[in-house]
Amino acid sequence: MREITYRQALNEALAEEIARDPNVFLMGEEVAEYNGAYKVSQGLLDRFGAERIIDTPISENGFAGLGIGAAMVGLRPIVEFMTFSFSLVAFDQIVNNAPNMLTMSGGQFNIPITFRGPNGPAHQLGATHSHATECLYANVPGLKICTPATPRDAKGLLKTAIRDNNPVLVLEFELFYSQKGQVEDEDVDLLIPLGEAATRREGSDVTIISYAQTVPMALAAAEQLAGEKINAEVIDLRSIKPLDWPAVFASVSKTHRVVIAEQDRPFCGVGAEITYRIQQEIFDELDAPIQRVAQEDVPMPYNERLEQAVLPNTEKIVAAVKKIC
Amino acid sequence: MAQPEQRDEVEMLAMMLLIRRFEERASQQYQAQKIGGFCHLYIGQEAVVAGAVAATRPDDYLITAYRDHAHALARGTSANACMAELFGKVTGCSRGLGGSMHFFDKANHMYGGHAIVGAHVPLAAGMAFASKYRKEDRVTLCFFGDGAINQGGFHEALNLAGLFKLPVIFICENNFFAMGTSVKRSTSLKEIVDRAEGYDMPGEVVDGMSFREVRDKLGEIIASIRKDPHPAFVEARTYRYRGHSMSDPASYRTKEELEKYREEDPITRLRAQLSREGKLTNEQFDKLDKSAKEQVMASVKFAEKSAEPPLEDLYKYTYVGDGESGVAFEESSERTTVPARKTSARGTASSKNNGDSAEPVATRSRKKA
Numbered sequence: 001m002r003e004i005t006y007r008q009a010l011n012e013a014l015a016e017e018i019a020r021d022p023n024v025f026l027m028g029e030e031v032a033e034y035n036g037a038y039k040v041s042q043g044l045l046d047r048f049g050a051e052r053i054i055d056t057p058i059s060e061n062g063f064a065g066l067g068i069g070a071a072m073v074g075l076r077p078i079v080e081f082m083t084f085s086f087s088l089v090a091f092d093q094i095v096n097n098a099p100n101m102l103t104m105s106g107g108q109f110n111i112p113i114t115f116r117g118p119n120g121p122a123h124q125l126g127a128t129h130s131h132a133t134e135c136l137y138a139n140v141p142g143l144k145i146c147t148p149a150t151p152r153d154a155k156g157l158l159k160t161a162i163r164d165n166n167p168v169l170v171l172e173f174e175l176f177y178s179q180k181g182q183v184e185d186e187d188v189d190l191l192i193p194l195g196e197a198a199t200r201r202e203g204s205d206v207t208i209i210s211y212a213q214t215v216p217m218a219l220a221a222a223e224q225l226a227g228e229k230i231n232a233e234v235i236d237l238r239s240i241k242p243l244d245w246p247a248v249f250a251s252v253s254k255t256h257r258v259v260i261a262e263q264d265r266p267f268c269g270v271g272a273e274i275t276y277r278i279q280q281e282i283f284d285e286l287d288a289p290i291q292r293v294a295q296e297d298v299p300m301p302y303n304e305r306l307e308q309a310v311l312p313n314t315e316k317i318v319a320a321v322k323k324i325c
Numbered sequence: 326m327a328q329p330e331q332r333d334e335v336e337m338l339a340m341m342l343l344i345r346r347f348e349e350r351a352s353q354q355y356q357a358q359k360i361g362g363f364c365h366l367y368i369g370q371e372a373v374v375a376g377a378v379a380a381t382r383p384d385d386y387l388i389t390a391y392r393d394h395a396h397a398l399a400r401g402t403s404a405n406a407c408m409a410e411l412f413g414k415v416t417g418c419s420r421g422l423g424g425s426m427h428f429f430d431k432a433n434h435m436y437g438g439h440a441i442v443g444a445h446v447p448l449a450a451g452m453a454f455a456s457k458y459r460k461e462d463r464v465t466l467c468f469f470g471d472g473a474i475n476q477g478g479f480h481e482a483l484n485l486a487g488l489f490k491l492p493v494i495f496i497c498e499n500n501f502f503a504m505g506t507s508v509k510r511s512t513s514l515k516e517i518v519d520r521a522e523g524y525d526m527p528g529e530v531v532d533g534m535s536f537r538e539v540r541d542k543l544g545e546i547i548a549s550i551r552k553d554p555h556p557a558f559v560e561a562r563t564y565r566y567r568g569h570s571m572s573d574p575a576s577y578r579t580k581e582e583l584e585k586y587r588e589e590d591p592i593t594r595l596r597a598q599l600s601r602e603g604k605l606t607n608e609q610f611d612k613l614d615k616s617a618k619e620q621v622m623a624s625v626k627f628a629e630k631s632a633e634p635p636l637e638d639l640y641k642y643t644y645v646g647d648g649e650s651g652v653a654f655e656e657s658s659e660r661t662t663v664p665a666r667k668t669s670a671r672g673t674a675s676s677k678n679n680g681d682s683a684e685p686v687a688t689r690s691r692k693k694a
């Protein structure tokens with residue numbers, strides 16, 4: 001094990017998979033000569049050349065579709081969106097072409113494509129640049145979605161995504177890029193399966209279900225609650241689709257109380273589905289109504305104080321826990 | 326309807342100075358962390374928006390991308406309202422909700438401030454459609470960068486404008502780079518202006534470093550459009566002196582290239598022309614510059630002193646799912662009651678903000694086996 005940044009972990013995953021499989025290539029805005037808007041693809045152009053690390057014009061719909069077409073005939077594209085807010089320009093390709101092809105063709109066409117980039121509100125970027133898209137894409141059958149919250153997960157999940165024969169969205173988080181964490185040495189072929197949640201902290205009084213940027217918030221909340229004799233368990237979903245239902249149900253069956261901390265919007269958000277499934281499958285295990293901490297249901301304001309009021313945070317998670325504990 | 330009047334050149338020089346000084350100050354305030362998010366400066370490109378605005382009437386529609394401070398200022402939005410927006414204050418042109426990339430000023434016919442590359446180009450077609458629909462002789466000015474011309478929405482909008490003969494001028498501010506990508510590396514055409522041909526509209530290249538050339542060419546096109554509505558395409562060749570945004574060192578360009586353009590500086594050029602013609606003395610210029618600096622300094626003070634938007638504003642301007650609609654800008658000041666949901670904006674988690682029933686948790690009946 002060694003300590004590397006989330007950015008470095010993603011970079012290693014890209015490099016290893018591009019080196020391993022000649023069908024894998026990386027395409028997107030500023031990924032090559034500029035080394036990535038967030039420097040995730042640093043050095044890859046030098047190492048692999050312009051045939052495999054490809055700068056595109058600002059044409060998200062075009063290059064997302066190009067990737068899907070290339071995947072239909074056997075390549076394994078990695079398409080970077082500078083942010084997933086811009087993936088909305090390519091929504092038709094991601095929602096209508098990538099996931100439908102396999103079904104529509106009666107099983108003839110797998111679309112082994114990876115869409116990746118930062119997702120969710122960063123800091124004061126305003127309404128157009130702050131979309132948490134997981135709930136939009138989670139609604140679409142045929143798409144897989146993972147949300148790495150640690151450098152190790154970033155590497156292991158991205159590598160798995162690239163090898164998957166289905167379209168996979170790897171939703172990164174901008175404010176994680178420079179954060180460090182323990183990752184296996186470079187000679188380890190680190191593959192983390194999609195659909196396996198991780199228990200980040202064991203507890204007995206309440207389960208806090210989190211993913212992506214809410215993981216550190218949930219851990220901080222648990223820390224704070226421990227001082228008040230509330231013992232919270234923190235689950236990091238790691239994948240939104242497939243979602244690790246057994247892990248969720250097992251934890252809730254132990255704690256009987258649930259707070260879902262999500263970075264997307266509340267209405268039809270990821271937590272809405274989780275809430276439904278918990279009450280449907282293990283209703284009798286619940287000792288209190290399920291709580292959700294999500295964004296406020298508004299477009300993201302630029303003003304910092306208002307933005308903070310919209311976003312989930314540790315205090316909101318603590319307050320939600322205290323309501324039911 | 327009023328005929329296009331040419332704005333006084335000295336006045337427009339003052340406008341360009343105001344833009345330049347505003348952007349310099351914005352840069353400094355950004356570094357002092359008074360401004361958040363992304364911030365894109367217009368320094369070097371002043372002649373494009375100033376020349377275009379000088380050729381239009383104040384009631385013509387104007388819409389642009391995210392490098393938008395100058396477009397608002399040129400349209401008459403006060404430096405105060407612009408700086409306050411950058412500071413995220415309620416006195417800002419978008420009430421502190423939009424930020425640098427999302428300036429709006431309806432009163433001055435400035436329709437944004439749009440940060441998704443290419444996404445506002447169809448809106449410009451729509452605004453022009455409305456003018457034609459109402460049989461008005463307004464022209465819509467749509468500004469965008471060289472990076473926008475490869476987006477699908479851009480092409481669809483140009484086709485619609487060509488097809489419906491809409492009174493819109495698509496003005497490509499070609500500063501040769503979209504972030505770190507040069508036009509050569511992004512576009513399959515030799516000349517950007519050639520896009521016009523594909524959509525059956527006249528296309529012109531103008532020197533975007535020359536106020537007079539931009540104004541005169543735009544003036545001709547506008548006169549033609551007012552007579553008989555049609556779209557047009559203008560490629561204004563210009564240069565941004567700074568990086569793409571505050572975080573971009575612009576290492577993909579050479580110092581020499583930048584210096585070459587600095588020698589053609591649009592402000593220096595117009596000043597020299599005016600003084601050669603005996604229309605502007607050095608003292609007069611210094612006075613204009615001093616006034617620009619003072620306005621900008623005052624705008625910083627104004628922004629600093631201004632209040633933050635209240636938390637209630639979150640829902641005040643948003644349509645929310647339970648049938649509570651947002652309110653339009655004009656009506657907003659009269660509105661005293663705010664939607665009940667505002668309580669959930671106070672930083673606490675509540676079941677109310679989840680789109681669930683508004684019934685408080687405590688009163689829910691619960692059945693436990």
Ligand SMILES: Cc1ncc(C[n+]2csc(CCOP(=O)(O)OP(=O)(O)O)c2C)c(N)n1
Pocket residue numbers: 029058060082086089392440441442443469470471472473500502503504569
């Ligand atoms: C759809 C979309 N993709 C990517 C971006 C990120 N982005 C912002 S500005 C920009 C470059 C645009 O360059 P250009 O259109 O030439 O305008 P300039 O910055 O030169 O004024 C990019 C890639 C975005 N805002 N929207």
Ligand SMILES: [Mg+2]
Pocket residue numbers: 470471472498499500501502503504
């Ligand atoms: Mg440009």
